[in-house]
Amino acid sequence: MTEAIDVGENPARKPDLEKLMAAVGQGDQEAFAALYDAMAGPVFGIVRRVLRDHAQSEEVAQEVFVEVWRTAAGYRPERGTVTTWILTLAHRRTIDRVRSVESAAARDHRAALLARTPEFDEVSEQVEARFEREQLRRCLQSLSEIQRQSVTLAYYEGLTYKEVANTLSTPLGTIKTRLRDGLIRLRDCLGVTA
Missing domain, CATH: 1.10.1740.10 (RNA polymerase sigma factor, region 2, helix turn helix motif)
Known part of the structure; x- marks a missing residue:
């Protein structure tokens, strides 16, 4: 209490x-x-x-x-x-x-x-993507035919280096060299820094 x-x-x-x-x-x-x-x-x-x-x-x-x-x-x-x-x-x-x-x-x-925040601008994104595709096409055209074929098969068709070599009936080492040289030229053409 x-x-x-x-x-x-x-x-x-x-x-x-x-x-x-x-x-x-x-x-x-x-x-x-x-x-x-x-x-x-x-x-x-x-x-x-x-x-x-x-x-x-x-x-x-x-x-x-x-x-x-x-x-x-x-x-x-x-x-x-x-x-x-x-x-x-x-x-x-x-x-x-x-x-x-x-x-x-x-x-x-x-x-x-x-x-x-401005909403996603779909039109400008499409224009930019189209510009990048055009620039890539132009740069691909600057490659030699065998480089362009190798890059296209490997990176656009999804073939392995060995499959590219078999498709083009070219030794694997040659394909690797062409791909490396082609990618370097693409990088330089697109202005990408390493």
Whole structure:
């Protein structure tokens, strides 16, 4: 059974916050009301100084007192005063809110940037692909006939080097040399850097 706490109506007399906290830790609602009356101003003040928004400050202050109610049994006087403990909770909650607001703003900013990103331009992609194909055809025409045949069979028909050699009735080593030389010439013609 909890000891009755005098929460008195005398404003000149400060309540004993440690006794109130002990009673709150045991579920005493009257003690919590008295603790709230004593600490609401300082909690709101610290929150308001950081957040500046009145509505958010009230919301965070309310969250602080909900946390005080839930965790009052965990308060240890040897670690600091009740005022310090509650104001530390308020400060932490306030910082969490600032981070949450900043994170939401960053997400909104990224979403806005994505919304402004131009959609895939299919026409320009098709024009660019057509230009690249034409350039490749022109470069293939610059190869010798045997190089062009070797490259076409290996890279467009999907034949292995051995199959290209059999198809062209040419030794495998010769095909490898023609392919290497043909690819070097294509690279140079297309302006690709190695």
